[in-house]
Amino acid sequence: MNAPNVHTFPNTQKLSVSLADLVVKLSEESIEIRDRFTIGISGGSLPKLLAADLKNRDIEWEKWEVFFCDERLVPLDHEDSNYFLCKKEFFDQVPIPQDQIYTIEPSLFPQLEEAARKDKEAVEEAALEIVEDYEKKLISVFATVNSVKFPVFDLLLLGVGPDGHTCSLFPDHPLLDENVGWVAYIGDSPKPPPRRITFTLPVINHAHNIAFVATGEGKQDVLKEIIEDTESKLPAALVQPVTGKLYWFLDSAAATKLIL
Numbered sequence: 001m002n003a004p005n006v007h008t009f010p011n012t013q014k015l016s017v018s019l020a021d022l023v024v025k026l027s028e029e030s031i032e033i034r035d036r037f038t039i040g041i042s043g044g045s046l047p048k049l050l051a052a053d054l055k056n057r058d059i060e061w062e063k064w065e066v067f068f069c070d071e072r073l074v075p076l077d078h079e080d081s082n083y084f085l086c087k088k089e090f091f092d093q094v095p096i097p098q099d100q101i102y103t104i105e106p107s108l109f110p111q112l113e114e115a116a117r118k119d120k121e122a123v124e125e126a127a128l129e130i131v132e133d134y135e136k137k138l139i140s141v142f143a144t145v146n147s148v149k150f151p152v153f154d155l156l157l158l159g160v161g162p163d164g165h166t167c168s169l170f171p172d173h174p175l176l177d178e179n180v181g182w183v184a185y186i187g188d189s190p191k192p193p194p195r196r197i198t199f200t201l202p203v204i205n206h207a208h209n210i211a212f213v214a215t216g217e218g219k220q221d222v223l224k225e226i227i228e229d230t231e232s233k234l235p236a237a238l239v240q241p242v243t244g245k246l247y248w249f250l251d252s253a254a255a256t257k258l259i260l
């Protein structure tokens with residue numbers, strides 16, 4: 001594995017500028033080589049930190065293909081939805097074509113909601129339809145181009161929770177062992193809401209570039225383990241690109257305990 005590139009900034013404004021620099025560079029390179037830029041975005045504080053400076057940059061937005069690294073199984077206009085958050089913080093401010101922003105399928109929601117009134121098995125069945133639909137969306141963008149076992153994103157932007165989770169992959173969860181599927185359903189997320197879908201570890205690890213963004217003192221201890229303990233089994237520590245590059249964008253509060 002390539003050693004991670006850890007970048008620390010005195011404040012989130014400077015972090016956002018440097019993150020935008022990387023995204024602009026990767027977008028230009030990918031468009032030059034593949035005539036498109038495939039990116040996966042996460043929720044949390046990331047969309048705001050991403051958009052802060054990027055929204056003013058000169059970018060071929062019409063070449064972007066955007067997926068969600070994880071998504072909560074709620075309607076797209078629900079305040080828990082990662083799409084809703086990204087729309088408010090980012091998409092509303094840049095001209096990415098709407099049909100190149102790949103959301104979970106809203107028409108599959110009524111049956112999920114109906115299943116929720118029945119039993120766990122019915123919920124799982126309805127959730128699997130959402131998973132399959134999202135995988136089809138990935139196939140529509142990636143399979144004919146790469147013809148590989150896993151999609152290869154140009155860039156995945158990830159957050160990390162104080163427990164070491166990333167996407168909706170949580171510590172000690174059996175989903176960490178998934179090594180075939182591209183998208184997985186989790187019905188027992190320890191962080192609400194409980195029902196979500198998430199990219200699996202192999203999808204994450206096949207990306208050309210992965211950038212984690214973490215800020216604030218609440219991340220100090222977990223970052224020390226993830227970045228410095230080579231034996232750590234925390235989900236974010238299992239993000240180890242097969243051949244791609246791994247970046248960390250931290251503010252000084254989050255990076256305080258690291259030996260850099």
Ligand SMILES: O=C(O)[C@H](O)[C@@H](O)[C@H](O)[C@H](O)COP(=O)(O)O
Nearest residue numbers: 043044045046159160161167191
């Ligand atoms: O789905 C979720 O519950 C959140 O999106 C979560 O995974 C978040 O990305 C991390 O906890 C980092 O969040 P912050 O960047 O806001 O600390």
